Amino acid sequence: MKITLSTAGLSRTPFLVIGSGIAGLYTALKLADIAPVTLITKETLEESNTSYAQGGIAAALSPDDSPDLHYTDTIQAGAGLCLPPAVTALVNEGPERVRELIAWGVPFDTEAGTLVMTREAAHSFSRVLHADGDATGREIIKVLVQRVRTHPRITVKENHYAVALLTGEDGCYGALVLDENATQTSFLAEATVLATGGCGQIFTATTNPAVATGDGLALAFLAGAPLADLEFVQFHPTVLHLDGAPCFLITEAVRGEGGLLRNKKGVRFMPSYHKQAELAPRDVVARSVWLEMAKTGADHVYLDLSLLSADLIERRFPNIYETCLSYGLDITKAPIPVAPAAHYMMGGVAIDLYGRTALPWLFACGEVANAGVHGANRLASNSLLDGLVFGHRIFEYLQRNRRRQPALPPELAAVVPTETNPEHLAADRLALKALASAHLGIIRREEDLQNAKRRLAPATPPAPIPLNRLNRPYLELQNMRLLVRLMLEAALTRRESRGSHYRVDYPVPDPAWQKRIVLSSTGTNWAAADQPFTWSW
Numbered sequence: 001m002k003i004t005l006s007t008a009g010l011s012r013t014p015f016l017v018i019g020s021g022i023a024g025l026y027t028a029l030k031l032a033d034i035a036p037v038t039l040i041t042k043e044t045l046e047e048s049n050t051s052y053a054q055g056g057i058a059a060a061l062s063p064d065d066s067p068d069l070h071y072t073d074t075i076q077a078g079a080g081l082c083l084p085p086a087v088t089a090l091v092n093e094g095p096e097r098v099r100e101l102i103a104w105g106v107p108f109d110t111e112a113g114t115l116v117m118t119r120e121a122a123h124s125f126s127r128v129l130h131a132d133g134d135a136t137g138r139e140i141i142k143v144l145v146q147r148v149r150t151h152p153r154i155t156v157k158e159n160h161y162a163v164a165l166l167t168g169e170d171g172c173y174g175a176l177v178l179d180e181n182a183t184q185t186s187f188l189a190e191a192t193v194l195a196t197g198g199c200g201q202i203f204t205a206t207t208n209p210a211v212a213t214g215d216g217l218a219l220a221f222l223a224g225a226p227l228a229d230l231e232f233v234q235f236h237p238t239v240l241h242l243d244g245a246p247c248f249l250i251t252e253a254v255r256g257e258g259g260l261l262r263n264k265k266g267v268r269f270m271p272s273y274h275k276q277a278e279l280a281p282r283d284v285v286a287r288s289v290w291l292e293m294a295k296t297g298a299d300h301v302y303l304d305l306s307l308l309s310a311d312l313i314e315r316r317f318p319n320i321y322e323t324c325l326s327y328g329l330d331i332t333k334a335p336i337p338v339a340p341a342a343h344y345m346m347g348g349v350a351i352d353l354y355g356r357t358a359l360p361w362l363f364a365c366g367e368v369a370n371a372g373v374h375g376a377n378r379l380a381s382n383s384l385l386d387g388l389v390f391g392h393r394i395f396e397y398l399q400r401n402r403r404r405q406p407a408l409p410p411e412l413a414a415v416v417p418t419e420t421n422p423e424h425l426a427a428d429r430l431a432l433k434a435l436a437s438a439h440l441g442i443i444r445r446e447e448d449l450q451n452a453k454r455r456l457a458p459a460t461p462p463a464p465i466p467l468n469r470l471n472r473p474y475l476e477l478q479n480m481r482l483l484v485r486l487m488l489e490a491a492l493t494r495r496e497s498r499g500s501h502y503r504v505d506y507p508v509p510d511p512a513w514q515k516r517i518v519l520s521s522t523g524t525n526w527a528a529a530d531q532p533f534t535w536s537w
């Protein structure tokens with residue numbers, strides 16, 4: 001549905017940042033050095049995927065480590081689809097970005113004044129920094145939020161939900177936004193940065209908070225910016241599976257410190273699946289856990305911490321220890337029941353090496369974006385770093401290239417998604433999540449994917465609902481539904497298995513498929529795996 005601007009009030013800002021995880025907060029802080037920024041977020045500044053990140057942030061900061069080693073590990077985990085220049089930027093610029101966080105006051109854990117680094121799966125070196133043991137995201141967010149809230153050039157708009165991007169003859173002009181009183185405002189910006197995070201809420205079991213509904217992906221797609229690699233969803237292998245408890249992440253760092261995976265019979269199984277055993281790449285561990293559950297007819301496996309002392313567990317993993325204890329499980333005495341859950345979207349809005357999307361003056365960074373650093377399987381603890389490095393690259397670009405504050409163009413479009421007219425929003429949302437979980441999970445097959453696609457195809461296009469009835473739950477459901485359709489398309493198209501995308505009917509990687517699937521409103525296209533996206537603007 002296309003709407004006209006006259007329906008909404010106008011607010012002008014040089015830079016508009018949408019989203020408040022590490023990528024949004026950090027980019028807003030950097031851009032504020034150039035000009036005033038308006039940051040909108042759909043709940044509070046504190047609520048994002050970043051806040052729940054436990055393990056940490058990977059960077060080659062130790063004297064014995066090197067960006068080259070980090071590069072090799074990232075490329076190997078990415079199963080042939082990482083973009084080399086994007087990974088080079090990540091590993092070379094990452095250490096500087098992390099030093100910046102330290103200078104801003106992020107309290108990464110130290111011992112005798114030296115940063116403590118841990119090892120996580122598929123890293124050849126201990127290079128993962130953490131804060132307050134296993135509360136790294138929370139500690140980073142605290143510092144960034146405090147800086148954003150007190151910054152004289154950043155205006156924060158909480159409980160503001162982006163309904164659609166505003167587009168015109170010269171690309172993106174900002175966003176149409178709904179506040180908690182259902183008032184619509186058009187924020188007109190010189191440059192707009194999407195940093196809205198991922199879409200784990202598409203699945204029933206996910207480590208992502210309720211806000212992770214993939215809004216930015218849908219907004220970009222509907223405004224004309226292509227999305228790439230949507231078939232690659234990362235499932236975290238070890239998520240708490242306990243009656244009455246939420247899907248709480250049990251960081252990979254627990255395995256890095258010696259945690260072992262055992263099936264319900266108590267048998268350690270990872271050595272029979274991969275030579276790196278519990279520290280194999282995340283896609284391998286998630287699939288092995290899934291297979292082991294299927295073989296033993298169980299809905300979980302166990303993470304055995306008996307090699308870790310009680311003191312180490314309480315000191316190194318205080319957040320996990322306390323949370324499990326609050327559900328009656330003392331992890332210093334008993335193993336943790338765990339199962340895989342959706343965790344991270346490798347795919348995203350296609351960006352070039354400076355965070356530019358195909359739509360002029362629309363940028364993206366963090367989980368919503370896809371520069372190609374993660375390939376088909378993200379290396380643990382590279383996501384927070386990705387948000388910083390590409391946020392900084394957007395800043396560098398805008399420092400050198402400013403657009404004149406756009407005059408209000410004669411015509412401005414905002415495409416509002418209208419996938420379906422739900423009878424009961426909550427029930428429809430649950431049904432969509434069940435469908436995605438059943439057909440787009442760790443193990444996929446043609447028949448299931450086709451079946452899900454048929455079920456999502458509307459018989460007739462639904463009638464658009466009046467603008468004054470647009471609300472966040474309705475729009476989130478539209479966005480999620482659109483994304484599930486696109487993810488099904490990508491998963492059906494890729495007839496091979498690679499990284500996190502496993503097709504039982506095409507179980508091995510096919511060299512002919514070492515390319516990226518790009519979806520746009522004009523259809524399905526390919527991109528070379530080793531070439532950055534380039535745009536004409």
Ligand code: SIN
Nearest residue numbers: 054055251252380381
């Ligand atoms: C974890 O702590 O295991 C998650 C870290 C990540 O997703 O990179």
